[in-house]
Amino acid sequence: ETGVTQTPRHLVMGMTNKKSLKCxxxxxxxxxxxxxxxxxxxxxxxFVYNFKExxxxxxVPSRFSPECPNSSHLFLHLHTLQPEDxxxxxCASRPSYSPVAEAFFGQGTRLTVV
Amino acid sequence: xxxxxxxxxxxxxxxxxxLTINCTYTATGYPSLFWYVQYPGEGLQLLLKATKADDKGSxxxxxxxxxxxxxxxxLEKGSVQVSDSAVYFCALSGNSQAGTALIFxxxxxxxxxx
Numbered sequence: 001e002t003g004v005t006q007t008p009r010h011l012v013m014g015m016t017n018k019k020s021l022k023c024x025x026x027x028x029x030x031x032x033x034x035x036x037x038x039x040x041x042x043x044x045x046x047f048v049y050n051f052k053e054x055x056x057x058x059x060v061p062s063r064f065s066p067e068c069p070n071s072s073h074l075f076l077h078l079h080t081l082q083p084e085d086x087x088x089x090x091c092a093s094r095p096s097y098s099p100v101a102e103a104f105f106g107q108g109t110r111l112t113v114v
Numbered sequence: 115x116x117x118x119x120x121x122x123x124x125x126x127x128x129x130x131x132x133l134t135i136n137c138t139y140t141a142t143g144y145p146s147l148f149w150y151v152q153y154p155g156e157g158l159q160l161l162l163k164a165t166k167a168d169d170k171g172s173x174x175x176x177x178x179x180x181x182x183x184x185x186x187x188x189l190e191k192g193s194v195q196v197s198d199s200a201v202y203f204c205a206l207s208g209n210s211q212a213g214t215a216l217i218f219x220x221x222x223x224x225x226x227x228x
Contacts, residue, residue, distance in 0.1 A: 102216075
């Protein structure tokens with residue numbers, strides 16, 4: 001248990017579906033991140049939020065839409081995904097005021113697009 | 115920009131063998147360095163970290179020393195176990211701006227057989 005909780009753990013969705021991934025942390029961190037981890041590929045940073053504001057979007061397709069309503073919660077809204085979007089989606093958080101601090105990761109959501 | 119380079123895997127060892135996974139980095143200033151471990155089906159967990167030159171991080175028999183002169187942070191363990199089979203990631207955090215995401219290497223898969 002790392003203090004970062006992701007739901008659901010597994011998700012199967014069709015290409016025309018709309019679904020959302022949820023991430024929650026009560027560690028008092030103000031920076032939150034979405035990563036994508038595909039088989040045989042490096043970890044890909046998707047989005048960065050600091051104090052609820054998006055500070056980084058690494059050229060992620062618009063079919064992925066993040067939302068950060070407060071510093072404890074982060075969502076990733078999914079719509080009209082492609083099979084190549086199947087991957088493990090990881091959420092992480094860090095204290096914004098401490099550059100030396102580590103990131104804490106959730107256990108991830110295993111997404112399969114059919 | 116900042117970057118992390120890890121040795122390519124997979125690394126295959128017998129139980130009780132000595133482990134080294136090489137990691138070198140490129141960074142401006144004085145980054146903090148981390149090793150994360152990812153067991154099958156799970157998120158990343160912090161294994162150890164070092165925040166300044168010559169610091170040694172250690173945990174669960176694993177060690178790594180922050181070597182500024184060689185820009186390296188190699189992971190070592192004297193006697194691996196089957197339960198150490200996992201993917202290991204080296205990462206760095208630049209000290210220039212809090213809240214920015216850690217920069218990860220590509221990961222090294224370790225497989226230990228009995």
